[in-house]
Amino acid sequence: MFSKTVEYALRAVAYLGYAAPDARTTEQIAAATRVAPAYLSKVLQGLCRAGVVKSQRGVRGGMSLARRPEQLTILEVVNAVEPIRRITTCPLGLKSHGVHLCPLHKRIDDALAMVEAAFRQTTLAEVLAEPTRSPPLCDVSIDRLKVAAN
Amino acid sequence: MFSKTVEYALRAVAYLGYAAPDARTTEQIAAATRVAPAYLSKVLQGLCRAGVVKSQRGVRGGMSLARRPEQLTILEVVNAVEPIRRITTCPLGLKSHGVHLCPLHKRIDDALAMVEAAFRQTTLAEVLAEPTRSPPLCDVSIDRLKVAAN
DNA sequence: ACGAAATCGGATGTCAAGGTCCAATTTAGC
DNA sequence: GCTAAATTGGACCTTGACATCCGATTTCGT
Numbered sequence: 313m314f315s316k317t318v319e320y321a322l323r324a325v326a327y328l329g330y331a332a333p334d335a336r337t338t339e340q341i342a343a344a345t346r347v348a349p350a351y352l353s354k355v356l357q358g359l360c361r362a363g364v365v366k367s368q369r370g371v372r373g374g375m376s377l378a379r380r381p382e383q384l385t386i387l388e389v390v391n392a393v394e395p396i397r398r399i400t401t402c403p404l405g406l407k408s409h410g411v412h413l414c415p416l417h418k419r420i421d422d423a424l425a426m427v428e429a430a431f432r433q434t435t436l437a438e439v440l441a442e443p444t445r446s447p448p449l450c451d452v453s454i455d456r457l458k459v460a461a462n
Numbered sequence: 463m464f465s466k467t468v469e470y471a472l473r474a475v476a477y478l479g480y481a482a483p484d485a486r487t488t489e490q491i492a493a494a495t496r497v498a499p500a501y502l503s504k505v506l507q508g509l510c511r512a513g514v515v516k517s518q519r520g521v522r523g524g525m526s527l528a529r530r531p532e533q534l535t536i537l538e539v540v541n542a543v544e545p546i547r548r549i550t551t552c553p554l555g556l557k558s559h560g561v562h563l564c565p566l567h568k569r570i571d572d573a574l575a576m577v578e579a580a581f582r583q584t585t586l587a588e589v590l591a592e593p594t595r596s597p598p599l600c601d602v603s604i605d606r607l608k609v610a611a612n
Numbered sequence: 613a614c615g616a617a618a619t620c621g622g623a624t625g626t627c628a629a630g631g632t633c634c635a636a637t638t639t640a641g642c
Numbered sequence: 643g644c645t646a647a648a649t650t651g652g653a654c655c656t657t658g659a660c661a662t663c664c665g666a667t668t669t670c671g672t
Contacts, residue, residue, distance in 0.1 A: 313463065313546060313574060316660070319553065326566050337618065346554045351661045357620070370669025371617045386569065396463060403469065404496045415592035416476050419536065423580050424463060427573045434569055442565035466630070487648065501631045507650070520639025521647045 314390075320347045320355050321393045322386065328365060329381040329436045335374035355393060362392030381440055387431035396428050464540075470497045470505050471543045472536065478515060479531045479586045485524035505543060512542030531590055537581035546578050 323345035328336060338356060342349035356375055359365045366378045377384065390396060399413060399421040413421060473495035478486060488506060492499035506525055509515045516528045527534065540546060549563060549571040563571060 313577070314570065319570075322566060322570070323554075339618090348661060350663070353619080354621095354661085360619090367619060368669085369617090369619045369667075371615095372670055373618045373668085375619090404473075415589045416472055418592075419580070419584055419589060420464065420469075420472070423577045426576050426580065427463070430569070430573050430576065439565045439569060442568075489648090498631060500633070503649080504631085510649090517649060518639085519637075519647090519649045521645090522640055523638085523648045525649090 315394055317355055317393050318390055320345065320352055321359055321389050323347065324352065324356060324359070324375075325364065325377070325384070325389050325436060326439060328375060328377050329384075329440050332377050332381060335368055335372075335376040337374040341375065358393050359389070362388075364389055364392045377436075381437035382435055384436045385432055386434045386436070386439070387428060389436075390431055396424055396431075398424050398428070465544055467505055467543050468540055470495065470502055471509055471539050473497065474502065474506060474509070474525075475514065475527070475534070475539050475586060476589060478525060478527050479534075479590050482527050482531060485518055485522075485526040487524040491525065508543050509539070512538075514539055514542045527586075531587035532585055534586045535582055536584045536586070536589070537578060539586075540581055546574060546581075548574050548578070 324341050324347070327341055327344050336344075338353050339349055341347075341356070342352045345352070347355075356365060356367070360367050360375070363378050364384065365375050367373070367375055387396075399417050402413065403417060474491050474497070477491055477494050486494075488503050489499055491497075491506070492502045495502070497505075506515060506517070510517050510525070513528050514534065515525050517523070517525055537546075549567050552563065553567060
């Protein structure tokens with residue numbers, strides 16, 4: 313239902329939020345999020361163009377959040393890589409009823425709207441702060457220790 | 463977010479519900495739902511195997527609903543062609559926390575759960591019966607007249 | 613100024629989704 | 643029994659998602 317690319321983008325952003333405000337290299341992010349480094353690179357480029365993360369080239373460069381976690385919603389991340397396309401007109405292309413969706417497509421769009429609303433209401437900060445037995449992104453804490461040790 | 467195949471399956475089922483209890487040929491369904499006939503054939507085969515529709519070969523054959531619209535939910539149709547895969551374990555494969563999802567994946571799974579619940583609660587009969595300016599499936603009424611005229 | 617470290621961008625490869633085509637099979641009706 | 647009408651299943655094609663690779667470029671630190 314959600315593409316792998318969306319998964320990868322959310323993992324990366326979660327990891328960066330955890331590391332904020334420091335930057336992390338694509339290699340580090342890939343290792344921590346268990347994503348193929350070369351592909352993650354492309355995903356991060358997309359997030360960069362969308363203004364979700366910012367990049368710094370060269371020595372001691374890497375990726376970091378473009379905004380504070382409190383100002384970044386899950387929806388923005390999702391829409392940056394693969395926009396949720398709401399149904400606004402009849403997919404069958406019938407002009408017989410203009411903007412009014414038939415009951416079937418209304419239901420489908422309602423489902424999209426629910427997801428959209430849920431993601432819009434959730435900030436990265438909320439995800440990171442949520443008390444839980446499992447740390448965000450699973451083993452990000454282990455990685456954090458590893459990075460801190462360097 | 464939802465695949466084309468899911469769209470096609472829902473359109474076909476909506477059309478068949480509208481025509482119920484009579485059968486319709488793949489050609490008729492394809493024309494009414496604006497789907498490529500050859501591909502719709504494959505989709506219908508899947509629905510048939512899943513027990514959502516039933517097929518009748520030969521002269522005066524075609525496709526019809528396997529159950530009454532009141533007994534068929536949107537979720538069943540969706541799951542027949544492309545099951546909604548809830549997140550049950552950490553996608554990163556970390557065994558460090560067993561069945562407990564991290565906050566990120568919890569949110570994603572919550573979204574999936576909402577969609578699943580909405581689709582489970584909606585029967586085909588409800589979709590067909592809903593009062594609206596636009597008939598279900600857009601121009602199904604036009605098609606109905608055409609079929610009735612034969 | 614130089615070199616190492618990092619992103620950027622383009623070319624390429626792989627695989628599943630979406631889509632087509634057709635011969636084989638089944639079946640109602642004459 | 644024959645024929646026309648319909649599904650079935652398999653082979654095939656096309657496109658986009660996922661993924662890899664590498665040379666070019668930028669930039670920090672010495």
